[in-house]
Amino acid sequence: MSLPPFKLLRPRSIEDAAGYLSAHAPDIQIIAGGTDLLPSMKQRLFTPKYLLDIRGIDELRTIRSIPGHGTEIGALVTLSTIEDSEFIRRSYRVLREAVATVASPILRNMGTIGGNICLDTRCLWYNQSLTWRKSCGFCIKKDGDLCHVAPGGKKCWAAFSADSPAALLCLEAELEIAGPAGKRRLPLSEFYTNIGDARMKLANNEMLTRVFLPERMAGYDGVYQKLRLRGSIDYPLAGVAAALKKNAQGIIEDARVAITGVNPAPLLVNEARHALAGKMLNDHAAAVVGELAAKVAKPLTTSLLTPEYRREMIRVFAKRAVLGAGTGV
Amino acid sequence: MKKELIELRVNGRSREVAIEPAKLLLDTLREDLQLTGSKRGCDDSSCGACTVLVDGTPMLSCTMIAASISVDDEGHAPEITTIEGVAEHGAMAAIQKAYGDWGGAQCGYCTPGFIMTVKALLERNPEPSDEDIRHALSGNLCRCTGYTQMYQAIKAAIRAEQQGIAAARR
Numbered sequence: 447m448s449l450p451p452f453k454l455l456r457p458r459s460i461e462d463a464a465g466y467l468s469a470h471a472p473d474i475q476i477i478a479g480g481t482d483l484l485p486s487m488k489q490r491l492f493t494p495k496y497l498l499d500i501r502g503i504d505e506l507r508t509i510r511s512i513p514g515h516g517t518e519i520g521a522l523v524t525l526s527t528i529e530d531s532e533f534i535r536r537s538y539r540v541l542r543e544a545v546a547t548v549a550s551p552i553l554r555n556m557g558t559i560g561g562n563i564c565l566d567t568r569c570l571w572y573n574q575s576l577t578w579r580k581s582c583g584f585c586i587k588k589d590g591d592l593c594h595v596a597p598g599g600k601k602c603w604a605a606f607s608a609d610s611p612a613a614l615l616c617l618e619a620e621l622e623i624a625g626p627a628g629k630r631r632l633p634l635s636e637f638y639t640n641i642g643d644a645r646m647k648l649a650n651n652e653m654l655t656r657v658f659l660p661e662r663m664a665g666y667d668g669v670y671q672k673l674r675l676r677g678s679i680d681y682p683l684a685g686v687a688a689a690l691k692k693n694a695q696g697i698i699e700d701a702r703v704a705i706t707g708v709n710p711a712p713l714l715v716n717e718a719r720h721a722l723a724g725k726m727l728n729d730h731a732a733a734v735v736g737e738l739a740a741k742v743a744k745p746l747t748t749s750l751l752t753p754e755y756r757r758e759m760i761r762v763f764a765k766r767a768v769l770g771a772g773t774g775v
Numbered sequence: 776m777k778k779e780l781i782e783l784r785v786n787g788r789s790r791e792v793a794i795e796p797a798k799l800l801l802d803t804l805r806e807d808l809q810l811t812g813s814k815r816g817c818d819d820s821s822c823g824a825c826t827v828l829v830d831g832t833p834m835l836s837c838t839m840i841a842a843s844i845s846v847d848d849e850g851h852a853p854e855i856t857t858i859e860g861v862a863e864h865g866a867m868a869a870i871q872k873a874y875g876d877w878g879g880a881q882c883g884y885c886t887p888g889f890i891m892t893v894k895a896l897l898e899r900n901p902e903p904s905d906e907d908i909r910h911a912l913s914g915n916l917c918r919c920t921g922y923t924q925m926y927q928a929i930k931a932a933i934r935a936e937q938q939g940i941a942a943a944r945r
Contacts, residue, residue, distance in 0.1 A: 447818055448797070452797055453796060454796045454843065456843070458849075477840075477843075480838055480839060480843075481838055497840070501843065550823070550914025551833075551910065551913060552826060552914040553820060553914065555834055556838065556839075678913035679821055
């Protein structure tokens with residue numbers, strides 16, 4: 447398939463990019479790795495008049511450690527670069543584990559961390575060709591007012607389907623967003639809306655520029671568990687990230703668990719932190735977290751696997767992830 | 776949309792083409808540069824038949840806009856390598872020869888994509904383990920499912936390279 451026509455803009459700086467965004471919003475869309483946007487453009491899910499290709503903004507390509515504060519990752523850093531970074535593996539292991547499961551090695555060479563954070567939500571009834579969608583009746587997320595997943599409903603339930611944000615939530619990441627008024631910072635946990643067709647708080651004249659990982663979260667052990675159809679590629683149909691820190695006696699000092707792939711947003715399992723802190727790690731403690739995670743998961747029929755199975759796998763994976771993160775497996 | 780003149784760096788040469796701004800790299804290679812080795816398989820970025828190297832890194836040409844990687848205002852552009860650029864001085868590269876010797880290609884449709892991925896792997900890691908090879912090739916699909924012969928071909932190519940290096944040192 448070919449792409450719908452557009453005019454390509456190639457800014458060299460954040461300022462130039464912000465200028466283009468202000469001048470052309472809402473008829474403009476940002477492209478970096480293109481692995482999410484281009485397949486959707488082939489399906490005519492997006493037909494922007496302008497494409498803002500930000501790959502030329504070199505300052506967004508680096509991972510930088512800022513002693514006393516943490517680590518800054520530019521939005522254009524590829525998922526492969528994060529996967530191969532010894533520093534990330536050592537300091538923010540849960541991120542490395544999650545990133546290494548995204549799509550396939552070739553797609554990770556192309557896809558960026560910024561793109562993974564901003565990934566469009568996905569649904570069986572949405573990620574289809576124009577002909578397919580037209581035949582079934584256009585849905586709320588694109589061109590219509592029906593919901594095939596929750597008939598009669600007005601809310602879009604398309605599932606947030608990126609892996610790395612679950613890990614980034616565990617690491618209490620913050621985002622830097624550039625817009626017409628300059629830059630703003632926002633905790634990642636406040637970035638998502640949990641609404642499938644308006645997934646994130648990013649105005650159409652703003653762009654995500656950097657991700658910050660706080661130093662206080664460095665050194666946590668981490669595990670990411672993922673359910674997908676094919677082991678070597680595919681979006682998560684359920685994903686769980688766990689990060690925890692133990693003291694010398696084996697007591698859990700602090701822990702975070704987050705889920706993705708099942709709700710319209712990646713979500714922290716808030717109660718998991720209190721359920722684990724101060725406890726010895728064992729099967730029972732991990733099973734409790736499994737139950738808590740399954741309670742947060744609200745999958746609907748947005749994929750080829752049943753909601754019941756995906757929710758059950760969130761429970762199983764949360765238990766395994768916590769046990770894995772606690773034993774360094 | 777009106778065509779625009781862009782300049783690409785392909786297989787060590789500079790190539791000027793007049794194309795629509797929305798043209799995919801895969802279509803530009805095949806239709807405008809007659810480099811038909813790269814194949815359109817799934818067209819939804821999951822099969823790897825269109826794999827090319829961009830500055831030595833495997834990427835999917837069906838999921839890239841040609842103009843995005845054309846020479847920019849400052850004269851910079853990444854180097855694109857396609858299957859047509861793998862042969863060395865008119866002779867087949869070790870991996871191409873090994874694919875022939877070991878039956879690494881069955882119907883052959885996925886082969887150009889696989890060879891590009893293997894080339895990048897061996898340049899980064901000249902002595903990959905079986906696990907490394909399987910991991911690196913996990914984004915390329917072969918519908919004839921002839922993976923075993925491919926692994927044999929890759930190992931033969933590695934041996935041939937090592938013998939070549941040893942012979943050159945003698």
